Amino acid sequence: xxxxxxxxxxxxxxxxxxxxxxxxxxxxxxxxxxxxxxxxxxxxxxxxxxxxxxxxxxxxxxxxxxxxxxxxxxxxxxxxxxxxxxxxxxxxxxxxxxxxxxxxxxxxxxxxxxxxxxxxxxxxxxxxxxxxxxxxxxxxxxxxxxxxxxxxxxxxxxxxxxxxxxxxxxxxxxxxxxxxxxxxxxxxxxxxxxxxxxxxxxxxxxxxxxxxxxxxxxxxxxxxxxxxxxxxxxxxxxxxxxxxxxxxxxxxxxxxxxxxxxxxxxxxxxxxxxxxxxxxxxxxxxxxxxxxxxxxxxxxxxxxxxxxxxxxxxxxxxxxxxxxxxxxxxxxxxxxxxxxxxxxxxxxxxxxxxxxxxxxxxx
Numbered sequence: 006x007x008x009x010x011x012x013x014x015x016x017x018x019x020x021x022x023x024x025x026x027x028x029x030x031x032x033x034x035x036x037x038x039x040x041x042x043x044x045x046x047x048x049x050x051x052x053x054x055x056x057x058x059x060x061x062x063x064x065x066x067x068x069x070x071x072x073x074x075x076x077x078x079x080x081x082x083x084x085x086x087x088x089x090x091x092x093x094x095x096x097x098x099x100x101x102x103x104x105x106x107x108x109x110x111x112x113x114x115x116x117x118x119x120x121x122x123x124x125x126x127x128x129x130x131x132x133x134x135x136x137x138x139x140x141x142x143x144x145x146x147x148x149x150x151x152x153x154x155x156x157x158x159x160x161x162x163x164x165x166x167x168x169x170x171x172x173x174x175x176x177x178x179x180x181x182x183x184x185x186x187x188x189x190x191x192x193x194x195x196x197x198x199x200x201x202x203x204x205x206x207x208x209x210x211x212x213x214x215x216x217x218x219x220x221x222x223x224x225x226x227x228x229x230x231x232x233x234x235x236x237x238x239x240x241x242x243x244x245x246x247x248x249x250x251x252x253x254x255x256x257x258x259x260x261x262x263x264x265x266x267x268x269x270x271x272x273x274x275x276x277x278x279x280x281x282x283x284x285x286x287x288x289x290x291x292x293x294x295x296x297x298x299x300x301x302x303x304x305x306x307x308x309x310x311x312x313x314x315x316x317x318x319x320x321x322x323x324x325x326x327x328x329x330x331x332x333x334x335x336x337x338x339x340x341x342x343x344x345x346x347x348x349x350x351x352x353x354x355x356x357x358x359x360x361x362x363x364x365x366x367x368x
Contacts, residue, residue: 006043006073008036014071015045018063021056022350023357027064034083043068044079050353051214052084053129055346086131086214087356090236090363096205099212100134102238102352103362104271105231107261109253111222114276115243116144117323118313118344119219121337122241124330125345127174131214134169136204137179138231139221140197141190146181149173150326156182159209167208173331178208198230205234223253224260229365232268236362239271239355241310241348246275246297254298258305266365271310271351273302274344278312286336289314308351311344313337 016028027033027047036045047060065078088101097103106122108115116139123135137145146152149172156178157168169176180200184190192200210216218237221227231237240261244254254273261268275298279289292315302309313319318334329337 006038006041006076008038010072011036011038011043011045011068014067015064017067017071018060020050021059022354023050027060035081041073041075042077042079044081046081046083049082049084050087050356051129051349052086052131053126053345053349054084054353055350057082084130087353089238089356089359089361096235097210097216100210100216101213102215102356103218103235104215104348104352105218105220105228105237105240105268106243107220107224107228107240107257108222108243108250109224109255109257110250111142113222113243113245113250114313115222116148116219117319117329118241118243118274118276119217120145120148120323120328121330121341122345122348123175123215123217124173124328125341126215126217126349128330128342129345129349132212133174134176134178134210134213134216136208136216136218137177137181138201138204138218138227140180140192140200140227141221143179143181144323145177145179145219146186148323148326148328149175149177151177151182152186152326154182161209165207169208169210173328176210176213178204194226198226201227201230202234205231224257228260232266232365234364236364237268238352238362239269241271242273242307243276244273244298244301245277245293246291246295247293248297250293251297251301254301255305258307268365269355269359270307271348271355272308273298274310274313275299276313277315280315281336283317308347310347310351311340313340313344 016026018027032048034046061080068076086101106119123133127133137143158165169178244250279291319329322329322332
C-alpha cells in the first residue's frame with residue numbers, strides 16, 4: 006500500500022453535506038502505512054459533526070475495496086471549525102461563528118432553545134459561549150443557576166475587561182449578571198444598544214467555535230446593533246406551531262431577508278411542537294396545532310432543524326438552573342441533539358457555499 010493509493014481510494018468518499026470528496030476538501034491528514042496497517046486523520050468542519058461515523062465507515066470500505074482487502078484501517082478525527090468571517094476581526098477576533106437565535110414574538114421558548122443549543126454544541130466538543138442579549142427580560146442567570154453571581158474584571162492595557170461566568174462548560178454573559186434582578190431595566194433604545202455593544206467589545210470571550218446570542222423577541226434596535234457590530238454567521242428562528250406565533254416568525258424571516266440586512270437563515274426550530282406526559286412517553290398531544298413550524302419552513306424554503314416537545318422537565322430544569330441538556334430526560338436530550346446536528350450541518354454548508362460574513366450597514 007502507498008499513500009498515493011490510499012488518497013486515490015479516499016477520493017471516492019464524499020463529505021455528505023458539502024458534496025465533494027474528502028481529498029478535494031483537504032480533510033485527510035497524517036497518512037501512515039505499516040504493512041497491512043494504515044492510519045490517517047479526517048479533519049472535521051466542526052467537533053459536533055454528526056456525520057463522522059458515516060465517513061469513517063465509508064473510508065474503511067473504500068480502502069479495503071480499492072487498495073487491500075486485508076487492510077487494518079484506523080481512522081482518527083480532529084476538527085477545525087469552519088469560519089467565514091470577512092471583517093478585520095477587531096471585534097470578537099477569536100470567535101469563529103456567531104449564531105443569533107431569534108423569534109418574532111416572546112413566549113415561544115427562545116431562551117430555552119438558546120441555552121440548550123449552546124449546551125448541545127458543547128457536548129459535541131465545541132467551545133461555546135452564550136450571550137443573553139435580551140436586556141429587558143434576561144433569562145440566562147436563572148436557567149444556568151447563577152443568580153446573584155457577578156462576573157470578575159481584569160485589566161487589559163489600562164482598560165477593564167469583563168470575564169464571563171462559566172457553567173456546564175459554557176461561557177455566559179447577561180445583563181442579569183450585572184443588575185439586581187429586582188430592579189427593572191428602564192432604558193431607551195440607545196442605552197440598551199450601548200450595553201449590547203459592551204457585551205461584544207468589553208467581554209473576554211477568548212477562543213470560541215460558536216457564540217450563541219439569545220436575542221430579544223421581535224425585530225428592533227438590538228438586532229440591528231448586533232448585526233452592525235459583528236458579522237453574524239446566520240440566524241436560527243424559533244417558533245411554536247400556532248398561527249399567531251407563525252405570523253410573527255414570518256416578520257423575523259422577512260427582516261433577515263431584506264437587501265440591506267441579508268443575513269443567512271440557518272434554519273427554523275419548532276418549539277412546544279407537542280405535549281408528551283412523563284407517564285405516557287409514547288403519547289403526543291398537539292396542543293398548539295400540528296407541524297406549523299415545519300410547514301412554515303417549507304413555505305419559505307428554509308432548512309427545518311427539528312421539533313422540541315413540550316415536556317414538564319424542560320420547564321422544571323430551566324427554573325432550577327439545570328437545563329434540559331444537563332438533566333436526565335432522554336427524550337429532550339435526543340430532540341436537542343437532533344436539532345444541533347442539523348444546525349451544525351447547515352452552518353458548515355453555509356460556510357462552504359455562501360458569501361463571507363460581514364457587518365451590515367443600516368441607517
